[in-house]
Amino acid sequence: MSLAEALDMRSGESANVVLRGASVLDPVAGIDAVHDVVVRDGRIAELSAPGAADADGAEVVEAEGFHAFPGFFDPHVHLRAPGQEHKEDIETGTRAAAAGGYCGVLAMANTDPTVSTAADIEALREQARAEASVPVGFLATVTRAMRGEELTEMAELRDAGAVGFTDDGLPVQSARILRRALQYQRLCGGVIALHEEDPELSADGVMHEGSVSAALGLAGIPSVSESTMIARDAALAGYEEGGIHVQHLSAAESVGAVRAAKAAGVRITCEASPHHLCLTDEEVRSLDAGRFKMNPPLRAEADRQALIEGLRDGTIDCVATDHAPHASEDKEVPFEQAAMGVTGLETAFAAIHTDLVLPGVLDLALVVERMAGGAEPFDLARPSLAPGNEANIALCDLDAEWTVGEGGYESRSQNSWCAGRKLTGRVLMTVAGGQVAYRLRSFSLGVAA
Amino acid sequence: MRHLLGVDQLSREEIEAILDRAESFAEVGRRDIKKVPTLRGRTVVTLFYESSTRTSSSFELAAKRLSADLVSVKAAGSSVDKGESLKDTVATLSAYDPAAIVIRHPYAGAAQLVAGWTEAAVVNAGDGKHEHPSQALLDVFTLRRRLDSLEGRRIWIVGDVLHSRVARSNLIAFRKMGAEVTVCGPPTLIPRGIEELGCEVAHTLDRLDEADVVYALRMQNERMRESFVPSLREYATHFQIDSRRLGARQLLMHPGPVNRGVELSAAAIDSPQSLIAEQVASGLVVRMAILYELLAGSERPAPAEGEDAAERPSPTPIGQPA
Numbered sequence: 101m102s103l104a105e106a107l108d109m110r111s112g113e114s115a116n117v118v119l120r121g122a123s124v125l126d127p128v129a130g131i132d133a134v135h136d137v138v139v140r141d142g143r144i145a146e147l148s149a150p151g152a153a154d155a156d157g158a159e160v161v162e163a164e165g166f167h168a169f170p171g172f173f174d175p176h177v178h179l180r181a182p183g184q185e186h187k188e189d190i191e192t193g194t195r196a197a198a199a200g201g202y203c204g205v206l207a208m209a210n211t212d213p214t215v216s217t218a219a220d221i222e223a224l225r226e227q228a229r230a231e232a233s234v235p236v237g238f239l240a241t242v243t244r245a246m247r248g249e250e251l252t253e254m255a256e257l258r259d260a261g262a263v264g265f266t267d268d269g270l271p272v273q274s275a276r277i278l279r280r281a282l283q284y285q286r287l288c289g290g291v292i293a294l295h296e297e298d299p300e301l302s303a304d305g306v307m308h309e310g311s312v313s314a315a316l317g318l319a320g321i322p323s324v325s326e327s328t329m330i331a332r333d334a335a336l337a338g339y340e341e342g343g344i345h346v347q348h349l350s351a352a353e354s355v356g357a358v359r360a361a362k363a364a365g366v367r368i369t370c371e372a373s374p375h376h377l378c379l380t381d382e383e384v385r386s387l388d389a390g391r392f393k394m395n396p397p398l399r400a401e402a403d404r405q406a407l408i409e410g411l412r413d414g415t416i417d418c419v420a421t422d423h424a425p426h427a428s429e430d431k432e433v434p435f436e437q438a439a440m441g442v443t444g445l446e447t448a449f450a451a452i453h454t455d456l457v458l459p460g461v462l463d464l465a466l467v468v469e470r471m472a473g474g475a476e477p478f479d480l481a482r483p484s485l486a487p488g489n490e491a492n493i494a495l496c497d498l499d500a501e502w503t504v505g506e507g508g509y510e511s512r513s514q515n516s517w518c519a520g521r522k523l524t525g526r527v528l529m530t531v532a533g534g535q536v537a538y539r540l541r542s543f544s545l546g547v548a549a
Numbered sequence: 550m551r552h553l554l555g556v557d558q559l560s561r562e563e564i565e566a567i568l569d570r571a572e573s574f575a576e577v578g579r580r581d582i583k584k585v586p587t588l589r590g591r592t593v594v595t596l597f598y599e600s601s602t603r604t605s606s607s608f609e610l611a612a613k614r615l616s617a618d619l620v621s622v623k624a625a626g627s628s629v630d631k632g633e634s635l636k637d638t639v640a641t642l643s644a645y646d647p648a649a650i651v652i653r654h655p656y657a658g659a660a661q662l663v664a665g666w667t668e669a670a671v672v673n674a675g676d677g678k679h680e681h682p683s684q685a686l687l688d689v690f691t692l693r694r695r696l697d698s699l700e701g702r703r704i705w706i707v708g709d710v711l712h713s714r715v716a717r718s719n720l721i722a723f724r725k726m727g728a729e730v731t732v733c734g735p736p737t738l739i740p741r742g743i744e745e746l747g748c749e750v751a752h753t754l755d756r757l758d759e760a761d762v763v764y765a766l767r768m769q770n771e772r773m774r775e776s777f778v779p780s781l782r783e784y785a786t787h788f789q790i791d792s793r794r795l796g797a798r799q800l801l802m803h804p805g806p807v808n809r810g811v812e813l814s815a816a817a818i819d820s821p822q823s824l825i826a827e828q829v830a831s832g833l834v835v836r837m838a839i840l841y842e843l844l845a846g847s848e849r850p851a852p853a854e855g856e857d858a859a860e861r862p863s864p865t866p867i868g869q870p871a
Contacts, residue, residue, distance in 0.1 A: 309741055309742075310741065311741075311742030311744075311745035311746075312742070313740065313742070314740035314741060314742040314743040314745070314746065315557075315717070315742075315743075315745070315746055316657055316679055317677055317678030317680070317713075317714055317717050318657055318677075318678070318679070320740070320741065387657060387658035387661055387662075389658075429634065432634075432636055432662070433634065433635060433636075433656075433662075434654065434656030434658050434659045434662060434676070434677070435656065435657055436656040
């Protein structure tokens, strides 16, 4: 099933477009050459020699010097609907996704109220079919109202279209409840995505525990708060032969725990966020909660290096933004009082390109693969540029320099961890679920006669 | 110096300039008329979100001694009680066009945020467990008077370092002034990674005799309930500074208020080595100096190249020709 079939989006005109002379890079499909990318009726019709494609009435985009990647897929975003639409909603959140080159996102369930019943899922899917500019999938909570006490009606939720389950924002603290969910998963399927944190160890922590928290007098969240829970849950998943996806890895110990579980044959996948790959807790010295307060927190340089190594060797399957919009009044307060979370959809690729690809830390091909790697852990089709597939494309100018936030945001919120930064590399156009989902305003397009 | 947000942001020269200024105010304080007209017609706001006796009273008296108009706002009983945000409170108070806002807040970085929201000079009178720069400056002032210089002196900070803004600011200030600092306390109350601030860590008082200065911190009763220490009795057994542990040539300091019989014995508090009363007296003149450096400095024309602090005008007592 294609993303548009498996997930929900606004119905619209199928894309008919030729990307003339684009540098096409899809490492999984083994494509790395200059082509005309011909999109017809929302599908990749062919990759022809540059200049050779017949427009045949389709819009022609002069893409020479630009890169066409498989659209990115983000398995971890907060669209805030229902209940916190002043921060984000399905329309603004998917617009932000499209602006970041994403052709699909999975929305978390820690809304107000939480997504815990079949009716909740159905209402959100209907809303997505009216508003979403990229395909959206919805996860349901593991436990009712995320109280950690009783399982949701997981089978009915799956029938209603829940892609998977998560209590993201909170850990499933009870090992007994998580074990039951893993057992029940054999009946209903659906990967369980886990926010791994031991609340006893995190306590009232607001940043990584280390020399920076010591210097600032802020309560720390130790790395072991995350890694011990991953070790526990990987053991449970192995024992029950269930499938889990570990969200937002932040600590070196956590990478080690996932690596060991994978080696032991546990069905486990995991993600890391651009901000954890690019930043460390040194940033918190600024006490800028808008950009640098999130959970899990920015950790030390050794942790960042371990995440990079994990991404490189495949321990970490994909990049996920944990896009977490917040209103300014929740962020313009002292650090300890500020809400956790930063937005990231619009800058994910550009930030990683600027901080990790251009300095030679990570290969472009590896980044492109991991940016689209968030679909497979949830049994969804990986976006591909091979002919015959649904068109999911991120067209990028890798030389474009831009200042984040200068022209505003597509997201309703402004708590971008990149706010004010100059980045190199920009998404010009996104095709998602076979439709043109985004064009950068300043990127002019010519239409063939 | 535009604001005083933390010792961390001060150079040794800036610290010394404030302390030299405080010396001149100490001289004024010995006169019959202790008031100077420096800040006449200007407004100082003190905004305290936490209870405080020493810090609030000494900042208020400092502002009055400098002839400023004073507005004291305590969070309890104010619009803060009604849920007003810090940003809105600051906007409201800024309408009085204050020259300075002195703020104490239970959370780190509050003073820094306020500095971004107002034209006034902002003085951090304690932000969460982060910094308490005026305390550190008055402690350095007190020690400098006794020891001339802190260079090479060994200072032990003993107690609940984890929850103490005083420990952090003083550690930074003492280091900047050339002292060697050891922090000492039970491992549960010493933050992981503190040694990267340039101090040593000890978990017993076995080597306390190497210290020139013993700086004891307040031990709060609630730490026991949170399992940081099993009991105050056990804490006192291991970490109380008493006349048996305090050597005759060692100086004793404490930021107040003291829990008698917990971190300090009664005999130690009242011992000749104790500087606790001097610390309080220093608090006033150092806070006068802070307000002076921030406010009187800002009205001066920019100093010419090579002009140094010594050439700045000294405060002139009221009743004498300015």
